[in-house]
Amino acid sequence: MVAEMTSKERVLAMLNRKQVDRIPAITGSTMVKEYIEKSGGSWPDYHSNAEMMVNTAGLMHTDAGLDNVVVPFGMFIESHALGLDVKMGRIDIQPSVRSFFSKPEEVKYDNFLEDKYVKTTLDAIKLAKEKFPDAAITAFLVAPVTLAGDLMGAENLSMLSIKCLQKEKQMQKMKEWISVALEINKIYARACIEAGADALYYSDASASPNLVMPEFYYEIGVPAEKELGDFVHSLGCPWELHICGDTTPIVEGMSATGANCLSVEQAVNMSEVTKIAGEVPVVGNLTPLLMVEGTEEQITGAVRKALDGGAKGSMLGCGTPPLSTSDRLKTWVKAVADWSAEKL
Amino acid sequence: MEDLPEEVQGLIEELDEAAEDEDLDKIEDLTQKLLKTGVDLEAITLKKLSFLVMEGEEEMAQGWTRVAIQVGLDPFKTLIEGLAEGMNLIGKKYEQGEAFVPQLLIASSAMYSGMDLLEPYLKREKGHTSKPVTVVIGTVEGDVHDIGKSLVKTLLSANGFNCVDLGNDVPASKFIEAAKENRATAISMSTLMTTTMAEMPRVIKMLKEEGIRDKVMVMVGGAPVTTEYASQVGADVSPHDAASAATWLKSSVNDFPPECERWN
Ligand code: B12
Numbered sequence: 001m002v003a004e005m006t007s008k009e010r011v012l013a014m015l016n017r018k019q020v021d022r023i024p025a026i027t028g029s030t031m032v033k034e035y036i037e038k039s040g041g042s043w044p045d046y047h048s049n050a051e052m053m054v055n056t057a058g059l060m061h062t063d064a065g066l067d068n069v070v071v072p073f074g075m076f077i078e079s080h081a082l083g084l085d086v087k088m089g090r091i092d093i094q095p096s097v098r099s100f101f102s103k104p105e106e107v108k109y110d111n112f113l114e115d116k117y118v119k120t121t122l123d124a125i126k127l128a129k130e131k132f133p134d135a136a137i138t139a140f141l142v143a144p145v146t147l148a149g150d151l152m153g154a155e156n157l158s159m160l161s162i163k164c165l166q167k168e169k170q171m172q173k174m175k176e177w178i179s180v181a182l183e184i185n186k187i188y189a190r191a192c193i194e195a196g197a198d199a200l201y202y203s204d205a206s207a208s209p210n211l212v213m214p215e216f217y218y219e220i221g222v223p224a225e226k227e228l229g230d231f232v233h234s235l236g237c238p239w240e241l242h243i244c245g246d247t248t249p250i251v252e253g254m255s256a257t258g259a260n261c262l263s264v265e266q267a268v269n270m271s272e273v274t275k276i277a278g279e280v281p282v283v284g285n286l287t288p289l290l291m292v293e294g295t296e297e298q299i300t301g302a303v304r305k306a307l308d309g310g311a312k313g314s315m316l317g318c319g320t321p322p323l324s325t326s327d328r329l330k331t332w333v334k335a336v337a338d339w340s341a342e343k344l
Numbered sequence: 345m346e347d348l349p350e351e352v353q354g355l356i357e358e359l360d361e362a363a364e365d366e367d368l369d370k371i372e373d374l375t376q377k378l379l380k381t382g383v384d385l386e387a388i389t390l391k392k393l394s395f396l397v398m399e400g401e402e403e404m405a406q407g408w409t410r411v412a413i414q415v416g417l418d419p420f421k422t423l424i425e426g427l428a429e430g431m432n433l434i435g436k437k438y439e440q441g442e443a444f445v446p447q448l449l450i451a452s453s454a455m456y457s458g459m460d461l462l463e464p465y466l467k468r469e470k471g472h473t474s475k476p477v478t479v480v481i482g483t484v485e486g487d488v489h490d491i492g493k494s495l496v497k498t499l500l501s502a503n504g505f506n507c508v509d510l511g512n513d514v515p516a517s518k519f520i521e522a523a524k525e526n527r528a529t530a531i532s533m534s535t536l537m538t539t540t541m542a543e544m545p546r547v548i549k550m551l552k553e554e555g556i557r558d559k560v561m562v563m564v565g566g567a568p569v570t571t572e573y574a575s576q577v578g579a580d581v582s583p584h585d586a587a588s589a590a591t592w593l594k595s596s597v598n599d600f601p602p603e604c605e606r607w608n
């Protein structure tokens with residue numbers, strides 16, 4: 001038996017492959033409408049007001065009982081700071097990037113840390129550390145392939161992912177985009193860690209086999225993520241890697257990046273991927289929509305299935321939907337605790 | 345192609361290279377030489393075009409479209425049995441899990457690059473074919489994901505449909521307006537987000553309110569959209585990907601009253 005842990009200890013133990021008192025339940029994005037309203041947040045201010053952001057994200061920990069507190073709320077911060085157009089979405093839709101660059105040389109990032117949303121993220125990390133010292137304060141960041149996709153446009157990323165495997169000239173182009181993305185990633189990562197983040201959660205949504213060639217992921221994606229991950233580790237911080245869609249063909253590559261845990265979607269079979277990942281903890285795979293319309297039975301069933309399949313943390317497949325309800329989030333956390341009490 | 349005389353095979357290879365380098369004079373010259381050999385250049389060109397589109401070879405597909413134009417091949421035949429055939433072939437492979445999205449996208453660029461060259465010839469001869477069936481297509485309001493939508497459009501175009509593309513983040517009323525204006529036969533809506541799925545029944549409700557629901561077929565699709573959801577919201581169908589959307593629509597238009605009957 002392991003003595004009772006705080007949420008933060010539990011998450012860090014899982015990431016460091018140590019024993020836990022119970023399986024941690026963690027989240028990626030946390031822009032939940034019910035909690036925004038409950039904490040008095042208003043759209044779109046909660047994206048640029050650190051206090052509103054932390055009050056909302058904090059309810060995921062204090063009310064729902066999740067083990068981490070995650071900021072910011074969307075994957076648009078990096079792009080906004082680089083001067084791309086961002087559409088702010090709605091209270092129930094995350095902001096999205098609406099423009100892209102035509103050449104890597106156009107990307108200027110000297111004043112990256114001066115951006116208002118970047119500043120909000122850093123302030124929110126500091127504030128969350130103060131307010132919730134027992135939770136794992138996690139920064140939600142865009143990983144290199146996806147950032148390169150935001151820089152050049154997702155459709156161009158997809159096409160270049162096959163062309164670069166065929167022609168050396170295209171490969172050079174791809175490498176230039178990726179190296180700019182990595183420079184930006186490192187600036188932001190360092191700032192988040194200096195602000196006190198306990199872990200970095202990287203989404204590489206666009207590295208998915210649903211969008212790019214798996215061979216491209218192995219040849220370019222894995223080394224890029226590893227370079228960033230090694231940098232994060234050199235600053236003493238663990239990191240989590242999420243990739244969307246059916247990642248079964250690339251889990252082996254994901255395991256080779258050095259990520260402290262891999263987060264996968266509902267499109268994969270948990271027991272199959274935990275076998276491929278071996279020692280590397282895998283989390284995720286719960287259908288996000290369960291938090292919007294799932295019954296207690298469905299939620300409990302899905303949680304148990306993932307944990308029986310070898311998941312080391314309980315997590316939704318692809319971010320927490322904005323229309324999630326607090327009672328369902330609690331049902332999820334309870335199911336994790338019950339399973340742990342029985343089987344750990 | 346392997347059973348062609350060696351001389352012809354050599355010329356075809358040279359033509360491939362000239363096309364890759366976009367050397368127009370050389371393409372013209374080699375086409376003449378090929379014609380002189382007396383081979384069935386029409387059959388070779390169509391086969392080449394479908395293969396090159398399938399492989400996503402944009403420059404070469406363009407080069408061989410020039411060959412087709414130079415030898416006076418029927419532009420519609422060039423499009424349907426050459427360029428579009430290649431798009432359909434890769435679409436089928438994707439449907440069977442044997443190809444990935446990037447392959448569809450580069451095939452799509454290759455097809456369109458050839459189509460651009462054919463465009464002026466297609467127009468000139470338009471008089472002699474029946475009016476193509478029109479599909480109004482877009483991604484619903486609030487959602488900016490449009491790669492999948494564009495692939496549906498590509499496959500529909502490859503199968504001879506005329507697509508009116510409204511882009512992404514399209515308000516419900518725009519679908520209705522465009523359907524009326526173009527006397528559409530079908531509306532195709534995409535969404536990739538669960539939060540914007542509810543836009544689909546909104547569009548269908550508006551169609552009913554405007555009294556034109558029975559004038560169009562409604563297809564809905566995108567990763568979170570299931571067949572059950574489609575029938576629940578009153579859509580006609582949700583084929584599971586872009587290739588099957590084209591197949592379904594092609595067979596369904598036969599049983600659907602023609603445009604003049606519906607819209608008059
Ligand atoms: C690329 C991408 C983007 C790009 C989109 C670029 C563009 N121009 O389209 C960018 C970076 C802009 C983006 C933004 C966002 N995204 Co995004 N994105 C993706 C990603 C990685 C791939 C989607 C894709 O293009 N797939 C390839 C195409 C070909 O597939 P497809 O669209 O499904 O189409 C196929 C079929 O569905 C079908 N089909 C499509 N339409 C139709 C229509 C009919 C009638 C039929 C029959 C068939 C059909 O045919 C196609 C081919 O066969 C997915 C994750 C993933 N791996 O799937 C997330 C994903 C879709 N995004 C998501 C989210 C949440 C967002 C954002 C809100 C924020 C974010 N996390 O980045 C914003 C969106 C804001 C907004 N208001 O829309 C979520 C959606 C979650 C959900 N289910 O609700 C996903 C699943 C991942 C995630 N959590 O980040 N995204």
Ligand SMILES: [Zn+2]
Nearest residue numbers: 243244317318
């Ligand atoms: Zn995802």
